[in-house]
Amino acid sequence: MPVYKHTIDFLPKPSTEEVExxxxxxxxxxYAAILPLLAALIWLAAVFIxxxxxxEVKQVEAEILAKRVEVDSYLETRRKQTELVLKxxxxxxxxxxxxxxxxxxxxxxxxxxxxxxAQATIYAYGREEDGMFSIEGRANSYLDLAKIMVVFTGxxxxxxxxxxxxxxxxxxxxxxxxxxxxxSGLLEEV
Amino acid sequence: MPEEGLQDRKRExxxxxLVKDAEKGRKAPLPEKFKKSGKNAxxxxxxxxxxxxxxxxxxxxxxxxxxxxxxxxxxSNNEIEEKNGEIKELEKQIKVLEALRLNEADVNMDLATIxxxxxxxxxxxxxxxxxxEEMAKLYNLEESKYESGETxxxxxxxxxxxxxxxxxxIIHIPTSSEYIATFEDIxxxxxxxxxxxxxxxxxxxxxxxxxxxxxQAGRQREMGEQVTIDTTIPVTEWTxxxxxxxxxxxxxxSKYLEENLVSMQSKPNEETxxxxxxxxxxx
Numbered sequence: 431m432p433v434y435k436h437t438i439d440f441l442p443k444p445s446t447e448e449v450e451x452x453x454x455x456x457x458x459x460x461y462a463a464i465l466p467l468l469a470a471l472i473w474l475a476a477v478f479i480x481x482x483x484x485x486e487v488k489q490v491e492a493e494i495l496a497k498r499v500e501v502d503s504y505l506e507t508r509r510k511q512t513e514l515v516l517k518x519x520x521x522x523x524x525x526x527x528x529x530x531x532x533x534x535x536x537x538x539x540x541x542x543x544x545x546x547x548a549q550a551t552i553y554a555y556g557r558e559e560d561g562m563f564s565i566e567g568r569a570n571s572y573l574d575l576a577k578i579m580v581v582f583t584g585x586x587x588x589x590x591x592x593x594x595x596x597x598x599x600x601x602x603x604x605x606x607x608x609x610x611x612x613x614s615g616l617l618e619e620v
Numbered sequence: 621m622p623e624e625g626l627q628d629r630k631r632e633x634x635x636x637x638l639v640k641d642a643e644k645g646r647k648a649p650l651p652e653k654f655k656k657s658g659k660n661a662x663x664x665x666x667x668x669x670x671x672x673x674x675x676x677x678x679x680x681x682x683x684x685x686x687x688x689x690x691x692x693x694x695x696s697n698n699e700i701e702e703k704n705g706e707i708k709e710l711e712k713q714i715k716v717l718e719a720l721r722l723n724e725a726d727v728n729m730d731l732a733t734i735x736x737x738x739x740x741x742x743x744x745x746x747x748x749x750x751x752x753e754e755m756a757k758l759y760n761l762e763e764s765k766y767e768s769g770e771t772x773x774x775x776x777x778x779x780x781x782x783x784x785x786x787x788x789x790i791i792h793i794p795t796s797s798e799y800i801a802t803f804e805d806i807x808x809x810x811x812x813x814x815x816x817x818x819x820x821x822x823x824x825x826x827x828x829x830x831x832x833x834x835x836q837a838g839r840q841r842e843m844g845e846q847v848t849i850d851t852t853i854p855v856t857e858w859t860x861x862x863x864x865x866x867x868x869x870x871x872x873x874s875k876y877l878e879e880n881l882v883s884m885q886s887k888p889n890e891e892t893x894x895x896x897x898x899x900x901x902x903x
Contacts, residue, residue, distance in 0.1 A: 462674035469681035476689035483696035490703040497710040504717040518888035531810035553831035
């Protein structure tokens with residue numbers, strides 16, 4: 431007969447409860463290790479994604495730097511643009527003071543002629559520092575002067591038309607007058 | 621002797637049974653066994669505290685590692701969005717600047733024209749006065765009042781001081797004269813100055829014909845005043861008192877341009893620019 435059939439194991443065998451307890455302990459150990467492992471994996475993933483984003487930020491910053499350098503390369507162009515804008519703007523008021531003498535004299539003459547029958551002679555022209563023009567003349571009558579004023583006021587080249595002075599000359603039976611206005615036919619005819 | 625072997629076998633069975641019975645009787649629970657020894661107590665502590673330690677490690681990694689990393693991701697994302705906005709803005713600027721550069725030839729031409737009519741260099745008052753005098757002679761205008769050399773020199777000094785202004789300014793250079801000529805000659809003289817390739821403005825003018833002089837003399841007599849009007853001037857002649865103005869940019873203008881830039885979208889006054897181009901560029 432084989433010897434092992436007659437062996438006696440005197441060591442106490444673990445009971446069912448002991449075996450179950452040992453199984454529970456080993457399972458608990460496994461479960462306990464899962465959470466930290468999971469946390470470590472999530473942390474690693476977050477670190478890698480963060481690293482990727484930081485690289486993206488650096489690339490974007492490099493692109494911004496390159497574009498700023500490109501903008502700075504246009505500095506000379508901007509300076510010329512600035513010079514033109516400032517110089518032209520500073521000349522705008524002065525250019526408004528310019529006038530074409532031929533056109534001015536023609537406009538005055540044509541305006542008086544356009545009254546039709548009103549008779550007047552212009553014997554003085556003036557311009558003051560504030561830009562206002564003046565004409566002095568002689569009209570045959572107050573009525574003629576009134577007609578002249580109406581026509582002058584109606585013409586768009588003459589603005590703010592006012593009579594500065596009127597003087598009736600009884601010896602010659604005529605009316606001397608001085609009319610002032612702003613002349614706006616300045617930048618039209620070039 | 622066989623009876624002794626049978627009794628031995630009966631004794632052996634008895635031992636087996638005894639051991640089996642002893643095993644069956646052994647039902648003591650584990651915790652109680654642990655309580656009985658230090659090693660067992662430690663194992664018990666580890667067994668129940670393992671989940672707690674596990675959760676603590678999880679939370680520690682979460683708070684010290686994961687949350688800061690996620691915050692970093694969010695921050696980086698926001699930074700990227702912000703900087704992409706900045707890139708779009710810079711691209712818009714570059715487009716505007718490219719358009720400006722395309723027009724640079726026109727800008728240079730306009731600036732050359734302006735610099736010709738409104739210079740920035742050292743003033744030449746005497747030269748300006750001389751040019752007016754020459755033009756007047758050309759159109760038969762008799763100069764009844766001259767600007768003396770002393771007056772011109774003084775004016776030149778004043779203008780030089782003005783030109784050194786720190787601020788960006790446009791300096792006015794006036795010159796006044798009085799002439800006697802026919803109305804037509806005066807008109808042609810003024811027209812010629814208008815067409816001159818130079819920016820000269822008639823800032824003040826007083827033209828009087830014979831009738832004007834007669835009228836004013838008559839008014840003075842009526843008022844009992846001394847007659848100051850020259851009535852000896854021929855009937856056909858007109859008198860003209862005129863002040864011409866030329867302009868220059870101060871030194872401060874150039875310095876101002878070095879340090880300041882207008883916005884990229886700024887454009888010069890269109891009407892003024894067209895006037896300058898049409899009047900001076902075509903000559």
